[in-house]
Amino acid sequence: MDFALSADQTMIKDSVDRFVADAYSFDARTALAASDTGFSRDHWRTFAELGWLGIAFPEDRGGFGGTPVETMILMEAFGKGLVLEPFVPTVILGGSALAYGGTNEAHQQLLEKLIEGELLLSLASAEAGSRYEPSIVDTRARRDGTDLVIDGAKVAVPYGAAADKLVVSVRTRGERADRHGISLVLVDRDAAGVSRRDYKTVDGQRASDVTFAGVRVPGDAVLGEADAALPLLEHVLDLGLGALAAEAVGLMSVMQRTTLAYLKAREQFGVPIGTFQALQHRAVDMLIQLELARSIVYYGTMALVSESDARLRGKALSATKVQISRSGRYVGQQAIQLHGGIGMSEEYAVGHYFKRMSMLELALGDVEHHLRRYVRLGRELASAAPAEAVEELVPA
Amino acid sequence: MDLTFTPRERAFRAEVRDFIRTELPPATRAKMIAGEELTKDDYVEWQNRLSARGWLAPNWPVQYGGTDWTVVEKHIFEEELALGYAPRNIPFGVSMVAPVIIAFGSEAQKAKYLPRILSSEDWWCQGYSEPGSGSDLASLQTWAERDGDHYIINGTKTWITLAQYANMIFVLARTDRTVAKQKGISFILVDMTTPGVTVRPIETIDGGHEINEVHLENVRVPVENLVGQEGQGWTYAKFLLEHERNGTAGVAGSFQLLERLRAVASEQQLDGRTVLDDERFATKLAQIEIELTALSYAQLRSLAAESAGASPGAESSFIKITGTEIQQSITELMMDAGGYASLDPQTHSALWYFNFRKASIYAGSNEIQRNIIAKRILGL
Numbered sequence: 001m002d003f004a005l006s007a008d009q010t011m012i013k014d015s016v017d018r019f020v021a022d023a024y025s026f027d028a029r030t031a032l033a034a035s036d037t038g039f040s041r042d043h044w045r046t047f048a049e050l051g052w053l054g055i056a057f058p059e060d061r062g063g064f065g066g067t068p069v070e071t072m073i074l075m076e077a078f079g080k081g082l083v084l085e086p087f088v089p090t091v092i093l094g095g096s097a098l099a100y101g102g103t104n105e106a107h108q109q110l111l112e113k114l115i116e117g118e119l120l121l122s123l124a125s126a127e128a129g130s131r132y133e134p135s136i137v138d139t140r141a142r143r144d145g146t147d148l149v150i151d152g153a154k155v156a157v158p159y160g161a162a163a164d165k166l167v168v169s170v171r172t173r174g175e176r177a178d179r180h181g182i183s184l185v186l187v188d189r190d191a192a193g194v195s196r197r198d199y200k201t202v203d204g205q206r207a208s209d210v211t212f213a214g215v216r217v218p219g220d221a222v223l224g225e226a227d228a229a230l231p232l233l234e235h236v237l238d239l240g241l242g243a244l245a246a247e248a249v250g251l252m253s254v255m256q257r258t259t260l261a262y263l264k265a266r267e268q269f270g271v272p273i274g275t276f277q278a279l280q281h282r283a284v285d286m287l288i289q290l291e292l293a294r295s296i297v298y299y300g301t302m303a304l305v306s307e308s309d310a311r312l313r314g315k316a317l318s319a320t321k322v323q324i325s326r327s328g329r330y331v332g333q334q335a336i337q338l339h340g341g342i343g344m345s346e347e348y349a350v351g352h353y354f355k356r357m358s359m360l361e362l363a364l365g366d367v368e369h370h371l372r373r374y375v376r377l378g379r380e381l382a383s384a385a386p387a388e389a390v391e392e393l394v395p396a
Numbered sequence: 397m398d399l400t401f402t403p404r405e406r407a408f409r410a411e412v413r414d415f416i417r418t419e420l421p422p423a424t425r426a427k428m429i430a431g432e433e434l435t436k437d438d439y440v441e442w443q444n445r446l447s448a449r450g451w452l453a454p455n456w457p458v459q460y461g462g463t464d465w466t467v468v469e470k471h472i473f474e475e476e477l478a479l480g481y482a483p484r485n486i487p488f489g490v491s492m493v494a495p496v497i498i499a500f501g502s503e504a505q506k507a508k509y510l511p512r513i514l515s516s517e518d519w520w521c522q523g524y525s526e527p528g529s530g531s532d533l534a535s536l537q538t539w540a541e542r543d544g545d546h547y548i549i550n551g552t553k554t555w556i557t558l559a560q561y562a563n564m565i566f567v568l569a570r571t572d573r574t575v576a577k578q579k580g581i582s583f584i585l586v587d588m589t590t591p592g593v594t595v596r597p598i599e600t601i602d603g604g605h606e607i608n609e610v611h612l613e614n615v616r617v618p619v620e621n622l623v624g625q626e627g628q629g630w631t632y633a634k635f636l637l638e639h640e641r642n643g644t645a646g647v648a649g650s651f652q653l654l655e656r657l658r659a660v661a662s663e664q665q666l667d668g669r670t671v672l673d674d675e676r677f678a679t680k681l682a683q684i685e686i687e688l689t690a691l692s693y694a695q696l697r698s699l700a701a702e703s704a705g706a707s708p709g710a711e712s713s714f715i716k717i718t719g720t721e722i723q724q725s726i727t728e729l730m731m732d733a734g735g736y737a738s739l740d741p742q743t744h745s746a747l748w749y750f751n752f753r754k755a756s757i758y759a760g761s762n763e764i765q766r767n768i769i770a771k772r773i774l775g776l
Contacts, residue, residue: 001405001468002398003700009397069397260773272776280770281763287773288714295693296686302399319686326683371679374686 003298005073012070015050016077019043024081026349032084033204037162039084048117053091056239057099062112068239068304072246072297079250082349082356084205086120086159092243093158094121096236097167097184101223110165110186122163123240124154124187124210125233129176132365134169134233136177139212141170141185146219148172148185150193150212158363160208161198164189168212173227184229186221187212203359204352231310238317240364242304245297248324251357252290255335258350259286262339273338282334289327296323311384315377318370325361325370332357401468409472416480419445428481431656431744433604436519436561442483443516452514453490460498460510467699475692478648479655486558489513489520493566495639496583496632500624509564509585523553523567523586523610524633531764533568534577534630538612540569540584547571547584547622549615555758559595559608563588567612568633571626583629585621586612602750603741637760638712646719646755647692653726653748654685660745661733671733684725691718710772713765720755720762727752 005013023043032040047053055070057063071092078087091114098111098121113119130136139152150170157166166187174181187194193215196208224232263274263283273279300320307313332354336343343350361367401409424438446452454470456462465473477485485491494513497505512518529536538551549569559565565586572580586593592615598607624632661672661681671677698711727748731738734745741747756762770776 001401001696003697004704005397069399264774264776274770274774274776277767277770280774281766283774284714284717284766284769287710287769288718291694291711291714292687292690292718295697296690298399298697299689299693306400319689322683322686323690368679371682372675374682375675375678378682 009070009073012052012055013073013077016052016074017080019046019050020077020081020083024083026352029082029084029204029352033200038200038204038206039086039159039162043085044120045117047085047087048115052087053095053117054115056091057095057111057115061099061102061108062115063099068242068301071239071243072301075243075246076250076253079247079252079356080254082204082251082352086122086162086206088240088243088247089122089158089163090114090120093123093236093240094163094165094167096239097121097123097223097232100235101184101229101232103223104220106220107186107223119165120159120163122157122160122166123236124157124160124166125169125237126154126156128153128155132369133177134237135179135182135230137169137171137182138176139168139170141172141183141217143172144216148183148217148219148221150185150187150215150217153209153211155209157208157210159206160196160210161206166210167223169229169233179230181227182230182233183226184223184233185217186223187215187217191215191217201359203356205356205359234310234314237364238313239304241317241321242297242300244360244363245293245300245320245324248328248357248360249290249294249297251353251360252293252328252331255331255350255353255357256286256290258353259283259335259338266340279338282338286331286334289330293324293327293331296320311377311381315374315381318365318374318377321365321370322367322374325367328357328361401472405468405472408469409476412473412476413480415449415451416476416482419449420480420482424483425481428483428652429656429659431748434483439483439486439561440516443486447514447516453494455491456494456498456510460494460506461514467703468696471692471696471699474648475651478650478652481652484649486519488522488557488562488566489518489564491639492522492636493520493564493585496566496623496636499635500583500628500632502620504620505585505623518564519558519562520564520566521556521559521562521610523556523565525553525555527552527554527609531761533633534581536568536570536581538567538569539573540567540571540582540617542571542619543616545619547617547619549584549586549612549617551612553610553612554608555598556595556608556610557606559588559610560597560605565593565610566623568629571629575627578630579627581629581633582626583623583632584617585623586615586617587621590615590617592616600751600754602747604747604751606751638707646723647688647695647715650688650719650722650726651692653723653730654681654688656748657681657726657730657733660730660737660743664733664735664737671735677729677733680729684722684729687718687725688722691715691722694718710769713760713768716759717756717762717765720752723752723755 051064052074054063055066059065095114098107102108125134127138129138141148141150168185168187170183170185171181172183193213195211198208201207264272266273300317303313303316335350336354339350342348443452453461454463454465458464497509526536540547540549565588567584567586568581569584570580571582592613594611596609597605599605662670664671666674695715731746731749737743738746
């Protein structure tokens with residue numbers, strides 16, 4: 001175990017920090033968020049040129065053989081800049097489904113296009129009736145010859161309008177909450193029967209609600225194992241959780257740093273407000289929450305890198321999401337409070353970090369969802385092998 | 397960055413686990429699981445087994461009997477001790493006075509005291525707080541007056557953990573009243589068998605006797621027992637406190653407390669199942685366990701930074717705050733989980749709760765820790 005960055009990792013960090021510093025001033029970000037697409041295709045080409053789009057994928061799939069550690073480095077920097085490009089939907093969610101669930105040459109070619117920056121993806125797994133639970137799937141796909149015909153609706157598909165293809169979870173067998181019977185299929189943006197309601201989210205990003213009415217896809221659009229894709233979907237979602245958690249650390253670190261600077265600069269009653277003990281202790285608690293969040297991200301990232309048992313991995317990533325969400329909520333609320341009125345202003349950056357953090361808390365499952373999942377997986381592990389559960393107390 | 401344990405680290409974990417399994421006396425382990433108090437003999441026997449293996453003082457330099465373990469290995473060692481229900485490290489000798497002696501003491505002091513700590517011939521206690529000096533430690537009044545080649549010490553020290561087992565006490569005493577209060581303090585080693593030293597027990601709200609008041613009345617101590625320079629005691633005390641804070645976080649020990657909490661919750665019924673199986677309880681427990689996991693990585697990061705040359709500063713205060721808050725969350729939930737059984741002192745479940753209220757007070761209260769961090773990060 002070694003917390004120091006390798007030479008390669010340092011290069012990645014330097015380049016992404018430079019990108020954020022150059023391209024993501026607050027004004028530039030505000031303009032980009034107000035644009036039609038809500039992100040920049042030019043930036044996306046930069047991502048491709050710098051190799052970031054292939055970093056997470058194994059070399060035998062055309063990627064650059066990085067690990068979730070490299071993703072963590074990128075995502076923390078993206079968080080610091082409130083970066084808007086659809087890196088998580090395309091690379092981490094959609095791309096991982098392709099990389100780990102691809103079954104044919106066409107899938108491989110799609111992944112290569114993605115790495116070159118020529119393909120955007122998103123994941124359509126959430127439904128109005130499923131809340132955050134990916135195993136509850138009402139969207140159905142029936143077999144018609146070798147084709148699948150999809151009927152149903154998905155919500156909150158991140159950057160759904162920009163995605164060339166969607167990875168959609170569908171029920172091909174069983175009842176709505178069965179763990180078995182779920183498949184993942186690739187659906188073209190423009191396929192007949194797909195309709196979308198696109199909207200700008202409260203944190204300046206984009207999302208879509210997508211309806212599928214008799215949408216016909218060929219059998220080779222299936223990713224992973226037909227009827228048994230839930231483990232693949234959960235793996236993909238865990239990778240997404242790891243990426244979001246690292247982004248959250250970036251968000252929190254900016255909120256913490258900005259607030260600290262404000263406490264030193266802002267004077268009331270003739271003194272800097274940071275001299276007041278009531279505010280000092282809040283500032284300290286913000287730092288503590290940031291450090292706890294950063295630490296659990298290392299833990300979650302380690303589980304993504306090395307944990308082969310899906311339940312242990314899932315438990316670690318749920319733990320990660322719980323901690324970063326709780327820490328983020330505290331840091332965000334205090335950042336606004338300690339700034340006073342200016343924190344409420346749309347023209348001031350800190351409120352935008354607060355809003356992004358708040359929406360990130362909900363993405364891929366909130367605290368309540370992940371506490372339940374953590375407990376459920378813990379019980380499954382304990383009943384499977386009691387000794388294993390005790391050993392697992394030690395994050396190893 | 398490599399966030400996985402190396403094969404060497406995993407082998408080390410297995411080696412430690414194996415050692416505890418074979419060397420920890422079963423009776424001691426049983427007491428630990430039941431949450432009963434250990435006797436001095438229990439502690440000494442375990443310390444001697446660790447010492448025989450060369451593992452009593454992992455943090456000391458090798459030349460004095462320490463180890464060359466990496467921070468990760470030290471972390472693994474602590475974790476395994478806790479998970480194996482080994483007795484807690486009694487810090488006053490090994491982890492508190494020894495680092496001060498190694499850093500600031502004379503060669504004669506090192507030669508005399510370090511081996512006696514490793515052999516458990518000496519049991520040390522810490523003479524810092526006084527009835528009138530708690531958070532404002534530098535206001536302490538214990539007076540050491542020079543008389544030829546002796547100091548004559550008068551004063552009262554309080555909240556002294558396990559002084560009833562100790563034969564040595566390190567004392568902060570004022571040796572100069574004419575300078576700023578931090579500048580007139582000296583760090584002096586006192587043999588408790590010297591005439592004039594008396595120990596009075598203080599019973600705590602959990603019914604236990606862990607802490608004491610120590611009176612020093614005309615206690616004659618040879619000048620050679622002064623550590624470092626006269627008047628530099630405050631510097632040494634702060635050095636010690638920063639080391640102490642990392643130790644008082646009790647991160648590994650909290651994993652042990654969580655096991656105890658699970659045991660309490662699994663013995664209580666609620667709606668036809670155990671409290672442990674209750675969803676509301678389970679999510680509360682999960683929340684604490686998750687925060688503890690985060691803290692354990694924070695501690696590892698802090699130790700890694702320290703071994704790379706950073707001095708323990710804001711991190712050790714932050715780890716102390718969070719670690720003790722977690723101890724308190726666990727023991728609070730333990731009392732709640734016990735239900736009516738918590739009424740009975742024999743179940744210990746409420747007693748742990750009462751006992752751990754101390755954690756946010758000792759070693760510099762958590763409010764003082766926040767002041768320390770605020771000063772560092774704000775510089776105001």
